[in-house]
Amino acid sequence: MAKITVLGSGGFGISLAVMADNFGHEVTVWSAFAEEIENIRRDGEHKKLLPGVKVKESINLITDISLIGNCDIIIFAIPSAFVRKVAKLAAPYIPENAVIVNVGKGLEDKTFKRLSEVLEEEIAGNPVVALSGPSHAEEVAIGMPTTIVASSKSMEHANYVQEELSNKTLRIYCNDDIIGCELGGALKNIIALCAGICDGMGYGDNTKAALMTRGITEIARLGVALGAKKDTFAGLTGIGDLIVTCTSMHSRNRRAGILIGQGISPQEAVERVGTVEGYFCTKVAWELCRSANVEMPITEQLYQTLFCGKDVKTALSDLMGRPKKHESESIWTAK
Numbered sequence: 001m002a003k004i005t006v007l008g009s010g011g012f013g014i015s016l017a018v019m020a021d022n023f024g025h026e027v028t029v030w031s032a033f034a035e036e037i038e039n040i041r042r043d044g045e046h047k048k049l050l051p052g053v054k055v056k057e058s059i060n061l062i063t064d065i066s067l068i069g070n071c072d073i074i075i076f077a078i079p080s081a082f083v084r085k086v087a088k089l090a091a092p093y094i095p096e097n098a099v100i101v102n103v104g105k106g107l108e109d110k111t112f113k114r115l116s117e118v119l120e121e122e123i124a125g126n127p128v129v130a131l132s133g134p135s136h137a138e139e140v141a142i143g144m145p146t147t148i149v150a151s152s153k154s155m156e157h158a159n160y161v162q163e164e165l166s167n168k169t170l171r172i173y174c175n176d177d178i179i180g181c182e183l184g185g186a187l188k189n190i191i192a193l194c195a196g197i198c199d200g201m202g203y204g205d206n207t208k209a210a211l212m213t214r215g216i217t218e219i220a221r222l223g224v225a226l227g228a229k230k231d232t233f234a235g236l237t238g239i240g241d242l243i244v245t246c247t248s249m250h251s252r253n254r255r256a257g258i259l260i261g262q263g264i265s266p267q268e269a270v271e272r273v274g275t276v277e278g279y280f281c282t283k284v285a286w287e288l289c290r291s292a293n294v295e296m297p298i299t300e301q302l303y304q305t306l307f308c309g310k311d312v313k314t315a316l317s318d319l320m321g322r323p324k325k326h327e328s329e330s331i332w333t334a335k
């Protein structure tokens with residue numbers, strides 16, 4: 001059994017902490033927000049995000065980051081925009097041999113870095129493993145069968161995380177393509193926003209299937225240009241996570257998209273829903289595909305909609321009216 005510290009007491013942090021505690025690990029959860037921790041302690045659950053999921057007293061809840069302890073695994077369950085800030089705060093207290101596990105899905109604004117790169121920079125010397133795949137907190141927390149992937153430059157450490165965190169309801173695969181795994185997790189949020197927009201506009205299953213299929217094609221195209229393996233996008237962190245995010249009401253990206261499709265402004269939709277990582281990721285992906293000279297037509301139209309005031313109907317009709325193509329044209333090169 002391992003000593004596990006989870007940074008972040010939101011939906012996913014608490015769901016992983018509850019699961020690890022249920023399977024006998026020694027678990028500590030840290031949050032920057034005293035009120036969040038006090039509420040969980042008082043209610044014995046995270047009432048807002050995971051009502052009915054018991055947070056037992058055996059889970060140590062803290063707000064002082066210097067108390068993260070002599071742990072084996074530190075899980076970052078923090079929205080991507082704040083991962084660097086929290087890593088800087090935690091770095092002085094992280095034990096030398098602790099394995100850093102990131103579950104956040106996003107890319108850093110301005111630097112365009114993957115979150116494992118951010119963590120490697122801030123916590124130099126510790127191995128970093130990305131844990132990603134189709135895994136809504138609400139379902140993980142109540143033990144619904146879930147499969148995810150541990151990926152790392154170091155297979156030894158990906159295997160360690162697989163060994164420690166797998167259990168009878170969570171099956172973990174390993175993958176050495178951390179670039180592909182992280183990009184799949186981050187970029188699918190863009191397509192989920194689009195899927196939500198189409199739902200909000202009243203479109204149906206055909207439209208969603210089209211978005212998901214052409215979406216994974218453009219995600220993979222950018223991923224391969226950035227050094228990922230094409231196969232990874234056919235796996236759990238690629239198409240698997242895309243399916244779950246585009247079809248579920250648990251997805252905040254999809255929920256924000258629905259509001260936009262119903263005519264709410266993108267900024268208001270993001271404010272109403274909360275953590276909508278696809279909104280920020282769209283900007284980063286738009287910059288990345290331009291610099292890598294890769295065509296991403298769905299991302300382009302979403303960017304125009306979110307940041308340039310383009311109306312969703314025009315964006316969709318521009319997508320449908322693109323030059324006619326062969327489905328299997330040489331998709332890995334820019335046009």
Ligand SMILES: NC(=O)c1ccc[n+]([C@@H]2O[C@H](COP(=O)([O-])OP(=O)(O)OC[C@H]3O[C@@H](n4cnc5c(N)ncnc54)[C@H](O)[C@@H]3O)[C@@H](O)[C@H]2O)c1
Pocket residue numbers: 007008009010011012013030031032033036049077078079080082085086103104105106135136137138274275277
């Ligand atoms: N919720 C899910 O089902 C799920 C599943 C897989 C991966 N993820 C990923 O995990 C990450 C966390 O997701 P979540 O749903 O738990 O998010 P969340 O919005 O519930 O927030 C997580 C926690 O991060 C901490 N936090 C937020 N802002 C902070 C700040 N400015 N400074 C310091 N700490 C801050 C808080 O403790 C907060 O509760 C995201 O990147 C998300 O994509 C979420």
